[in-house]
Amino acid sequence: MVETILPVELNGAVVRKGEKIIIGPLDLSIGGTGCSILIGPNGAGKTTLLRLLHGLERANSGAVKWSARKNEVFSRQSFVFQSPVVLRRSGVENIAYPLIVRGVARKMARAEAEKWIDEIGLGDVGRYDAHVLSGGEKQKLAMARALITKPEVLFLDEPTANLDGASTLEIERLILSARDKGTRIIMATHDFGQARRLADDILFMHRGRIHERASTEDFFDEPKTEEANKFIRGDLLL
Amino acid sequence: MNDLLAGLQSAIGLILHLDHDLVEISLRSLQVTISAVLISAAIGLPFGAWLSVTRFRYRRLAIALLNALMGLPPVVVGLFVYILLSRSGPFGVLDLLFTPTAMIIAQVIIVTPIIASISHQSMRDLWFQYHDLLISIKTTKWQRMKALLWDGRRGLLTATLTGFGRGIGEIGAIMIVGGNIDHLTRVLTTAIALEVGKGDFPLALGLGIVLISMAILINLTIHILSRTEREGTW
Ligand SMILES: Nc1ncnc2c1ncn2[C@@H]1O[C@H](COP(=O)(O)OP(=O)(O)OP(=O)(O)O)[C@@H](O)[C@H]1O
Ligand SMILES: [Mg+2]
Secondary structure (H helix, E strand, O other): OOOOOOOEEEEEEEEEEOOEEEEEEEEEEEOOOOEEEEEOOOOOOHHHHHHHHHOOOOOOEEEEEOOOOHHHHHHHEEEEOOOOOOOOOEHHHHHHHHHHHOOOOHHHHHHHHHHHHHHOOOHHHHHOEHHHOOHHHHHHHHHHHHHOOOOOEEEEEOOOOOOOHHHHHHHHHHHHHHHHOOOEEEEEOOOHHHHHHHOOEEEEEEOOEEEEEEEHHHHHHOOOOHHHHHHHHOOOOO | OHHHHHHHHHHHHHHHOOOHHHHHHHHHHHHHHHHHHHHHHHHHHHHHHHHHHOOOOOHHHHHHHHHHHHOOOHHHHHHHHHHHHOOOOOOHHHOOOOOHHHHHHHHHHHHHHHHHHHHHHHHHHHHHHHHHHHHHOOOOHHHHHHHHHHHOHHHHHHHHHHHHHHHHOOOHHHHHHHOOOOOOOOOHHHHHHHHHHHOOHHHHHHHHHHHHHHHHHHHHHHHHHHHOOOOOOO
């Protein structure tokens, strides 16, 4: 890697829909390595923040600054959506697609995708139409498609919502192995257990603001804000 | 009832004898409409894809206009092409009036909006699903169009067949610009009109049955051909 695209910084970034402020103003810097996890109640703005960082949303005011030139930044990150987007093709074609988009020869892209099919344990099913896959298999497919480009940053939006324990662990294994290879993980989850297992630090969001940012241990053991405390205890946050 | 039976009989007779005129007229019908549909698909499908992935200021207006063009009255299209191609018209020097080429031009004008509009509807739904992913992996506009055209090929086939159905049964425009000249521009629909005018209902009906059978046969063939890909649920 020539130069890193991290850290990414938000300076007073605000996302509005109509009159309503969805998130912000946010000041935030994410750099280094490891795994940062966003937690917070429904509607807190986690998805919006991930999308803003990835360039799928625009800041209505303030700025998002990456540490490299713009046209390089987004090709070195991947995004896994909460409900996996599956192309109407075979599993292999789905996984190979980002490489093909980058101009890799079809044959090489497919060969690389075949390796991922084995890596995620899809086997023969991967040669069928991806639409027949189960929810868990689709999510693994989306993971492989996100990882095949060896991203420097990987965004994950509740990658294991709706998955059972076994599938959840398989997804987590993929996340950890990507992290160990140096991919910076930024993800949202509602699963506290998962947050404890994966996160190096926690960003607690509520009503579009980041109320607290702390190491995973500190956050769960002694949250500093009243809201975070209530949220962890499972109280309703109003 | 008698007329119907006689029509059926004459249709069977015509087909069994491979009546020369019938074969010639049928082939011309196919030639004109298939040419027109191929040209229309080459224009309409990419345009439908482009319209799906492109945001511009008057997009809604353009889509409304396209939908309106689907209902263009063929007679008016025929008249329009006639004026353009007639001796004194801007393209008069090409000497195309009353030729199959003129008929193809008229049908392209009728069929292109149909193919573009129907294919756009199906690709727009697909784009709604693909949007975030294709933007996330930094596809170019051309790559987005390609993904929609390839992954949506089922819907595009339907759009194209709809265009074919409209073209093969069309008479208003080709009558005007083709002139229904025997051995030159006569096709099934114009032949039917002529026979009805002459009062030869059995022959007219026979031709009609051939026309319908042809339309069904083409649709079935393409349906079966596309099925051989074994594409499962879509
Ligand atoms: N396009 C939009 N127009 C209006 N409001 C929107 C739009 N997109 C998001 N919102 C609102 O912004 C808020 C934050 O949404 P977001 O999806 O970021 O929350 P979240 O933290 O990801 O929630 P969840 O845990 O349910 O996924 C919600 O109240 C949502 O209704
Ligand atoms: Mg969300």
